[in-house]
Amino acid sequence: MAHQVEKVGTRMKKRIGYLLIGLILFIEIPRFFGAYDSIDPRLFGIPLTAIGTGIVLPIGAGYILHTWWKTAYNKKGRDSLLIWFAVLLLLEGIILIPWGMSRLQNEPINVVTGNGLLAWFWIGVVMLSPFVLTGGIVTAIALERQPKQAKHQIEQHIYVDEQSDHVQCGVCNRIFTWPGDYADERTARRALAGHMNKHRAKGDTP
Numbered sequence: 001m002a003h004q005v006e007k008v009g010t011r012m013k014k015r016i017g018y019l020l021i022g023l024i025l026f027i028e029i030p031r032f033f034g035a036y037d038s039i040d041p042r043l044f045g046i047p048l049t050a051i052g053t054g055i056v057l058p059i060g061a062g063y064i065l066h067t068w069w070k071t072a073y074n075k076k077g078r079d080s081l082l083i084w085f086a087v088l089l090l091l092e093g094i095i096l097i098p099w100g101m102s103r104l105q106n107e108p109i110n111v112v113t114g115n116g117l118l119a120w121f122w123i124g125v126v127m128l129s130p131f132v133l134t135g136g137i138v139t140a141i142a143l144e145r146q147p148k149q150a151k152h153q154i155e156q157h158i159y160v161d162e163q164s165d166h167v168q169c170g171v172c173n174r175i176f177t178w179p180g181d182y183a184d185e186r187t188a189r190r191a192l193a194g195h196m197n198k199h200r201a202k203g204d205t206p
């Protein structure tokens, strides 16, 4: 019974999580609409690029972070997903912040960016950010494959931990494990005894 309640609670939390991610779109889509309105064409009167970017950049970044979270910690390339996530956040900031400044100062966005290198840079980020996102998502999908292998590696790791035992120095908390640091319990205890003698000679107390 308690277990069932816990399960329902987890499901509810998950739903609230997805709902919150969905609500982010209410924030992002209008902002991208504002930022892109002066530069992008409309298709059948619909600001497709603004809506598309407002959806895919935040959801894509969320997907990449979620994949990082789900991927086994010892999997090669896992932490590259954090870099992709950080880069996407940066790109979102680069796109939206000059637009926010233009709203704050009540000026068109080209007054904020000027016509020089900054304008070229801003347009470059606007135009290329969807392709950067593609790279991050392809990496995330590639890492999501072969989950069995990664799981097996973790199980093996835990297995070794469960098999090993240790003694610990009461003064400095140094751990002597076997099998690991030492071949067996006898040699580990002997090493600890020698180690403790050094503490005694120096007059260390726990």
Ligand SMILES: [Zn+2]
Pocket: 169, 170, 171, 172, 173, 174, 195, 196, 199
């Ligand atoms: Zn010690």
